Amino acid sequence: MPSRPPQPLRAVFAMDPVHLPRLFPPPLMARLGQTCVLEPALVVQDFGAPSAAAALAGADVLITGWGCPPLDAGLLTAAPRLRAVLHAAGSVRHLIGDAVWERGITVSSAAAANAVPVAEYTLAMILLAGKDAFAHWDRYRTAHTLPAPADTASTGNLGRRVGVIGASRVGRRLLELLRPFDFRVLLHDPYATPQEAAALGAEPVPLETLLSRSDIVTLHAPDLPGTHRMLDAARLSLLRDGAVLINTSRGALVDPDALTGELVSGRLSAILDVTEPEPLPADSPLYRLPNVVLTPHIAGSLGNELERLGRTVVAELERLAAGHAPAHEVRRADLTRVA
Numbered sequence: 001m002p003s004r005p006p007q008p009l010r011a012v013f014a015m016d017p018v019h020l021p022r023l024f025p026p027p028l029m030a031r032l033g034q035t036c037v038l039e040p041a042l043v044v045q046d047f048g049a050p051s052a053a054a055a056l057a058g059a060d061v062l063i064t065g066w067g068c069p070p071l072d073a074g075l076l077t078a079a080p081r082l083r084a085v086l087h088a089a090g091s092v093r094h095l096i097g098d099a100v101w102e103r104g105i106t107v108s109s110a111a112a113a114n115a116v117p118v119a120e121y122t123l124a125m126i127l128l129a130g131k132d133a134f135a136h137w138d139r140y141r142t143a144h145t146l147p148a149p150a151d152t153a154s155t156g157n158l159g160r161r162v163g164v165i166g167a168s169r170v171g172r173r174l175l176e177l178l179r180p181f182d183f184r185v186l187l188h189d190p191y192a193t194p195q196e197a198a199a200l201g202a203e204p205v206p207l208e209t210l211l212s213r214s215d216i217v218t219l220h221a222p223d224l225p226g227t228h229r230m231l232d233a234a235r236l237s238l239l240r241d242g243a244v245l246i247n248t249s250r251g252a253l254v255d256p257d258a259l260t261g262e263l264v265s266g267r268l269s270a271i272l273d274v275t276e277p278e279p280l281p282a283d284s285p286l287y288r289l290p291n292v293v294l295t296p297h298i299a300g301s302l303g304n305e306l307e308r309l310g311r312t313v314v315a316e317l318e319r320l321a322a323g324h325a326p327a328h329e330v331r332r333a334d335l336t337r338v339a
Contacts, residue, residue, distance in 0.1 A: 009036040009321055010081075012052075012059040015088070016067025017043035022306035023065060023088050023313075031314050035321050036061065047075045057081075061320065063313055065089050072097040084320055088313045090114040090300070091222075091339040092330055101332040108326040110312040111339070112169050114301050117308075118248050119173035121299035122218055125271045127181075129216055129244045130157035135269075138290050154242070158182050163214030164202060165230075166221035167192040168338065170248070174220065175200040186210045189221075191337060211238040216246065222339035223250035233258035236268070244269045248299040250339075251276030260285065263292055273299040 011032070013020060020043055024032065029040055044052040047069060056079040062071070065088040069075075076082065076099050084106040087095065092109050100107070128134065132155045136147060160183050164171050167189035178185055179201050187202035188210045197204035207230070211217060217239065221227045231245075231254040239245070239262075247254060251274045262268045269291040278297065286292045301309055316326045330338075 009060045009317070010055075010058050011036040011038040011061040011063055011317065012044060012055045012079075013038070013040075013042065013063050013065075014044040014047070014068045015063075015065030016045065019065050019067065019088075019306065022303070023310040025307060025310070028307065028310045028314050032317065035314070035317050038063075045069065047078050053078065060084065061086060061317065063088060063317075064095065065309075068095060070097055071095060071100050073099040076100065076103055084108070084326075086313045086316050086326070087330075088309045093335055093339060096330075106320075106326060107330045108313075108316045108328050109330050110309040110328065111330075112328055113308045113312040115169035115173045117301050117305045118170045118299045119177055121273065122170070122174050122220075122246060122248055123177045125246050125293075126160075126162060126178075126183075126216055126218065127157060129246070129269070129271060130160045131155055134271075134293050135290065159184060161186065161213055161215045163188070163210040163217040165189075165207065165210065165217065165219050166249070167196070167200065168220045168222060171220035172200060174218070175202055186214055208235065208238055211235055212240065214243065215240070216244045218246040219249045219253055221249060221253060222337070223252050224337070227253055229253070229255045231255065231259070233261075236262050239268055241267050242269070244271065246271045247275075248273045250274055251278055263289055266291060271295075273297055 032038060039055060042052070042055055044056070045067065046052065047056065058081060059079045060081055061084045062079065062082060063086050071085060082105055085096065085100065087109045090109065090111040092107055096107055162178065162183045163186045164175060165188050167187060175185065185202040186205050187197045187200065188205060188207045192204060194204050221230065233255060236258050245268060256276050259270065263270055264285055271293040273295045274297055280286055286294060312328065316328060319326055
């Protein structure tokens with residue numbers, strides 16, 4: 001008897017539908033349609049909604065994104081055939097419930113793709129900070145004069161010491177981007193071996209050493225119980241006068257009161273894409289300080305960069321359809337040390 005051809009995977013979108021056109025523009029949606037069976041117009045935001053029941057009952061794959069409700073035992077009841085979750089965003093820490101892990105469902109994330117623009121943003125800010133560009137911009141728009149040589153004596157990126165905290169996906173991508181420049185790069189990560197750090201082009205050092213030796217410190221550690229407030233008042237005090245702190249990770253990694261005190265004093269400068277709380281209260285002094293650059297959590301994928309996340313998910317689905325493991329699988333044990 002001839003064997004039956006394999007049945008195509010059935011997939012369902014679960015996210016805020018506002019993100020769908022950016023994540024999956026027509027060419028990517030066409031690739032999805034060639035790989036699986038799905039209803040492009042159905043984007044689930046409530047797993048208990050009657051309109052989603054039939055699609056979830058037959059779903060092999062859930063394609064998730066920002067705005068997806070938590071995946072819990074209720075979802076597994078509604079989707080008994082579910083075998084994979086492909087997340088078109090970064091962390092799955094607060095998305096995937098215990099029931100999903102215990103069922104043995106494959107989970108994949110586009111976190112590696114989302115790391116690309118974060119690392120690019122950070123590189124840009126490191127280069128601008130080394131040139132003291134933000135302070136010069138602020139002075140130029142008020143004084144309308146070119147800087148005197150004395151004003152630029154400490155400016156420049158030649159031999160600038162950059163401290164990278166965290167060999168995460170973003171941290172590793174940033175270390176790659178730093179290679180062409182004349183920086184001296186320090187790395188602190190408790191999981192990176194000296195050999196790994198050397199391969200990444202960095203000198204491995206304890207956290208306190210990194211803070212005391214660096215001109216620019218950039219945070220790329222995950223928000224975990226062990227990293228909460230890792231930069232407290234004592235550690236911030238180790239930074240040399242005039243050092244710059246860049247945070248594109250999570251505001252919770254830094255003691256906000258201690259950081260505010262250092263910035264109000266003018267001893268340190270900061271480039272903050274994330275804060276705690278987020279956004280800051282309207283009366284926060286950080287909005288008005290000339291030594292602080294605040295951006296509204298824009299380092300991660302935005303606009304046309306979202307398509308990179310969609311490409312990752314499509315490639316993962318194609319791998320699954322071909323009988324291969326995903327390239328960006330997330331395992332439950334990973335969550336003890338990654339975002």
